[in-house]
Amino acid sequence: SQELEQSPQSLIVQEGKNLTINCTSSKTLYGLYWYKQKYGEGLIFLMMLQKGGEEKSHEKITAKLDEKKQQSSLHITASQPSHAGIYLCGAALETSGSRLTFGEGTQLTVNP
Amino acid sequence: DGGITQSPKYLFRKEGQNVTLSCEQNLNHDAMYWYRQDPGQGLRLIYYSQIVNDFQKGDIAEGYSVSREKKESFPLTVTSAQKNPTAFYLCASRITSGRATHTGELFFGEGSRLTVL
Numbered sequence: 001s002q003e004l005e006q007s008p009q010s011l012i013v014q015e016g017k018n019l020t021i022n023c024t025s026s027k028t029l030y031g032l033y034w035y036k037q038k039y040g041e042g043l044i045f046l047m048m049l050q051k052g053g054e055e056k057s058h059e060k061i062t063a064k065l066d067e068k069k070q071q072s073s074l075h076i077t078a079s080q081p082s083h084a085g086i087y088l089c090g091a092a093l094e095t096s097g098s099r100l101t102f103g104e105g106t107q108l109t110v111n112p
Numbered sequence: 113d114g115g116i117t118q119s120p121k122y123l124f125r126k127e128g129q130n131v132t133l134s135c136e137q138n139l140n141h142d143a144m145y146w147y148r149q150d151p152g153q154g155l156r157l158i159y160y161s162q163i164v165n166d167f168q169k170g171d172i173a174e175g176y177s178v179s180r181e182k183k184e185s186f187p188l189t190v191t192s193a194q195k196n197p198t199a200f201y202l203c204a205s206r207i208t209s210g211r212a213t214h215t216g217e218l219f220f221g222e223g224s225r226l227t228v229l
Contacts, residue, residue, distance in 0.1 A: 004154075006154075033217055033218070035220075040200070040223070040225065041222055041223065042116075042202060042220035042221050042222045042223050043155075043202070043204075043218075043220040044220075045217045045218070045219070048216075048217050088155070090155075090218070098143065098160070098162055098208070099157060099160060099170070100145075100157075100218060101157070102147075102154040102155040102156075103154050104152070104153055104154040105152075105153070105154050
């Protein structure tokens with residue numbers, strides 16, 4: 001089974017709608033990272049969360065870390081077509097923090 | 113500008129041939145990584161290196177080899193032993209700070225798409 005589970009696997013929303021993507025770990029989190037990817041391209045870093053309860057925002061994207069639940073959520077407010085892409089969570093699951101394990105990604109489509 | 117450069121962007125290979133993917137970074141990062149991505153899937157770690165002349169196997173190292181002779185370079189060779197090499201390969205690097213448990217984010221290259229004919 002996956003060490004990092006993302007849900008949903010895909011999401012289609014109408015422009016202007018809010019949405020949430022979840023990332024749940026089966027192991028202790030030592031750092032949680034959110035990335036965005038356009039098909040066939042590299043990953044673009046969005047945010048990094050390290051402490052339980054931490055919340056960060058960038059423009060209309062907010063990410064939170066629930067350390068007790070070993071879970072992070074990514075919330076997009078008033079979605080736009082530019083938000084479309086694949087969102088991946090990555091996490092350090094070892095105390096050394098040297099390796100990052102990734103979830104399978106969430107494919108987001110925003111219809112105008 | 114600083115960044116990570118992967119080459120080639122597209123590569124075609126015949127079965128039984130080895131192929132080497134290049135990854136160069138000028139960010140002065142200590143650690144470098146190779147991931148493989150298959151359609152509809154996340155990234156799987158192939159190899160990583162935290163310092164020059166040292167590297168560790170990731171989760172799917174079989175059929176791959178790497179070297180880290182210079183801090184800036186971390187080439188990946190896909191050997192003929194890799195049974196299903198067609199995939200999108202991503203190289204990444206990050207700053208590390210010795211024994212610190214929390215290090216910076218990964219910076220990714222644009223990827224190399226390998227197709228075996």
